[in-house]
Amino acid sequence: MKVCFLVNDLQLSGGVGVVVEHARRLAHDHGFDTSLVLVREWDLPSWRYEALAEVRVLSLQEARAERFDVAVATWWETTFSLFDVPAERYAYFVQSLEDRFYKHDQPERVGAALTLDLPVAFITEARWIQRTLNELRPGAPVHLVRNGIDKGVFGPPQRLEPVVDPARPLRVLVEGHPGVWFKGVPAAVVSVRAMREPHHLTIVTGWPEELGELAGAADRVMSQLTHREMAAAYAETDVVVKLSHVEGMYGPPLEGFHMGATTVTTEVTGHDEYVRHGWNGLVVDWDDVRGTARALDLLARDRRYLNFLRHNALATARGWPSWEQAAQFMALALLRVRRAPAPAADAGAAALLSDLRGGLETYREHLAERNDFARQVERIERVKRIGPVRRVRAVWRSPAVQRTVGPYVLRAAKRALGR
Amino acid sequence: MPDWQERITRETNPAVRVEHDLRYRLAEPLILGARTWADLGCGNGVAAADVVAGGFDGRAVLVDVEQSAVDAAGAELRTGDAVPIVADLTDRDALARVREAVLEGEAPRAITCFEVIEHLTTFVPLVELLSELAEAGEATVVLSVPNDEFWAIENPFHQSAWGEGSFAELRTLLPPGSVVARQLALQGSAVVPDGANGAHVDVRVEPRTEGAVATHFLAAVGPQAVELRTHVDVAQSDLDGQRQWERQREADLAHLEALHRHIDKLQGQNDGFRSELRANHKEFEDWRRYIHELEGKLGLPLSGT
CATH class of the missing domain: 1.20.5 (Single alpha-helices involved in coiled-coils or other helix-helix interfaces)
Structure with missing residues (x-):
């Protein structure tokens, strides 16, 4: 079985890590001839995965010269190159509904959504994505392959050491990219800072320079951790706080579960794969700093409850599949994709056109709005170009005026505008 | 108290035996209606014997990894044409022998594969074979996996973790038209006045799956998969x-x-x-x-x- 996974890059990220792990296991455990195809050329040094020894890494040009049993897109932009790679079957490994990574007025949002209408077989890692794809594309094959956990690294302890010392601060861990809006790292840090009970905050991020003043709230900031170091950090943690707005099937709380930590999380997509409120973690509302802080305070005060959640989190972890098992499902999914007939070329065409039309409507609305704003700006600019106005503005900008009458004028203007 | 056993024997916990017997009872119409029946991971044949012993006169392909188990199953089941096969179900060559033995028998064919998948270091070749036979209409397959995930059970004999999530994964990989079922635990009691010893009693049970935790998950695939019906078995403790x-x-x-x-x-x-x-x-x-x-x-x- 000759399979290739199309990736944008091999930089360190959760999504790429999942693809690399599958690729490696398919080659090592199941004898697949597995390749990673880089659809872009990169000058940056790639993250060095131990795994890559058994997996070929090809450029798109090299992949075009071969023929695969199944070619798999792994990120919406990689679908642009999917059909350039000669293959008997095409599949799309959907790790999230990626249109949600973009704001409403970003063109990528429509582009990412449209890729779900392609005539391919789908493989996904979360049941909520599976359900959504079944609704979006009735009749299209959708195979579920959940992400595994490296039990060798995140090996659950046989026994959980209960936290009984009431004087010991609650150990909280926040993980993620502070600059990515949907990861909710600033909200998590602010919530921990709003706690009343004693706590010890660890922030783990690959981008510490983007923390800014948030770093001041942390007792320690850790960066560039290996998986083993990450596991050790979780083992020292009572609670993993994760307040994401968008996720496919997030790993950090689950990795925390494996090392005996519970979680306080938002009701983000994918959380229901393993988090049960009041059983192995606490689910809080979005943008509720005070509520999140009170949930953390509760765990800091009520050690019995904390230990109950941690105990059940560990039990949940024990039932979670290993990477070996996950790769077996991936192997079966790919074999099934290969055996099944290829989807008809027009499969999804109606959905594609409908989504395209929807996207055009949205784009038209945004464009009309922008044109309207542009016209208003142009009118203001015309007024600003009138001689006396131009001179008044030049005077207004002078430091002397700003220092003396400026504040009074601004206050009077605000009063006049009723603000 | 730990209760780890790799095989069902006469000494197995009675509650576990009832569960295992019921799975064979579920498959009984398929087995008895078949000309060829393969029991993969047949073990000692104890549970299957309670249901089909002496009642199946077709070709019975009995497969297990141990010769002694296959021999014991043959003796327990008392079938006319028993084909014992010692095979490691993770091995493609061994599976090819099983496939051949099954297809050499007349149709209709039934394959039972209860509590086997979780014992295998890799279930890929077996699931692939079962899917292929079912999809081609060659055999109807009934298989089961335990809900270890719910109890966070770490059974030393289980090589993979099964539960709601894993079964959901398996379902998406089975051929279209598969029928799935959940095995639920029941509890009960009986009051018997003196002199009413052995009286036949019909018990009315309406098992509900919403919100219920399954002890096991079952799936049937193939031409007669729709014959799967609700079965309840009550055994006196x-x-x-x-x-x-x-x-x-x-x-x-x-x-x-x-x-x-x-x-x-x-x-x-x-x-x-x-x-x-x-x-x-x-x-x-x-x-x-x-x-x-x-x-x-x-x-x-x-x-x-």
Whole structure:
């Protein structure tokens, strides 16, 4: 079985890590001839995965010269190159509904959504994505392959050491990219800072320079951790706080579960794969700093409850599949994709056109709005170009005026505008 | 109390046996209606025998990894044409032999594969074979997996973790038209007036799946998969037998734990002896060096060399 996974890059990220792990296991455990195809050329040094020894890494040009049993897109932009790679079957490994990574007025949002209408077989890692794809594309094959956990690294302890010392601060861990809006790292840090009970905050991020003043709230900031170091950090943690707005099937709380930590999380997509409120973690509302802080305070005060959640989190972890098992499902999914007939070329065409039309409507609305704003700006600019106005503005900008009458004028203007 | 067994035997916990028997009862119409039946991971054939012993006169392909198990199953089932196969179900060549043996038999064909997948180091070749046979209409397959995930059970005989999530994964990989079922635990009791010994009683049960935790998950695929029906089996509890079983287990466990402690103690003594020996060895070395020095100074030949 000759399979290739199309990736944008091999930089360190959760999504790429999942693809690399599958690729490696398919080659090592199941004898697949597995390749990673880089659809872009990169000058940056790639993250060095131990795994890559058994997996070929090809450029798109090299992949075009071969023929695969199944070619798999792994990120919406990689679908642009999917059909350039000669293959008997095409599949799309959907790790999230990626249109949600973009704001409403970003063109990528429509582009990412449209890729779900392609005539391919789908493989996904979360049941909520599976359900959504079944609704979006009735009749299209959708195979579920959940992400595994490296039990060798995140090996659950046989026994959980209960936290009984009431004087010991609650150990909280926040993980993620502070600059990515949907990861909710600033909200998590602010919530921990709003706690009343004693706590010890660890922030783990690959981008510490983007923390800014948030770093001041942390007792320690850790960066560039290996998986083993990450596991050790979780083992020292009572609670993993994760307040994401968008996720496919997030790993950090689950990795925390494996090392005996519970979680306080938002009701983000994918959380229901393993988090049960009041059983192995606490689910809080979005943008509720005070509520999140009170949930953390509760765990800091009520050690019995904390230990109950941690105990059940560990039990949940024990039932979670290993990477070996996950790769077996991936192997079966790919074999099934290969055996099944290829989807008809027009499969999804109606959905594609409908989504395209929807996207055009949205784009038209945004464009009309922008044109309207542009016209208003142009009118203001015309007024600003009138001689006396131009001179008044030049005077207004002078430091002397700003220092003396400026504040009074601004206050009077605000009063006049009723603000 | 741990209850890890790789095989169902006459000594197995009665509640576990009822569960296992019921799975064969579920497949009974498929088995008895088939001309060829393959039982993958047949074990000793105890559970299947309770349902089909002497009643199946077709070709029975009995597959297990151990010769003794296959032989025992053949004796228990008393079928006319038994084809025993010792096979590792993770091995593609072995599976090819199983496939051949199944397809050599007449249709209709039924394959049962209960509580097997979780024991395999890789279930890929087996699931692939079962899917292929079912999809081609060659056989109807009924399989089951346990809900270990719910109890966070770490059974030393289980190579993979199964539960709601894993079964959801498996479902998406089975051929279209598969029928799935959940096995639920029941509890009950009976009041029997004197003189009513052995009276036949019909028990009305309406098992509900919403919100219920399954003990096992089952799937049927293939041409006759739709024949899967609700089955309930109620067995009178043999409390005396149950108590004996549990006490025996507890006693065995206590015995093993005591043995472990004894081994640990012996190990400790052994470590002590080793350490003493090492210290003595070092001391002797020092003496030897000292004596050799003296012998050197006196011009005598070195002793012990």
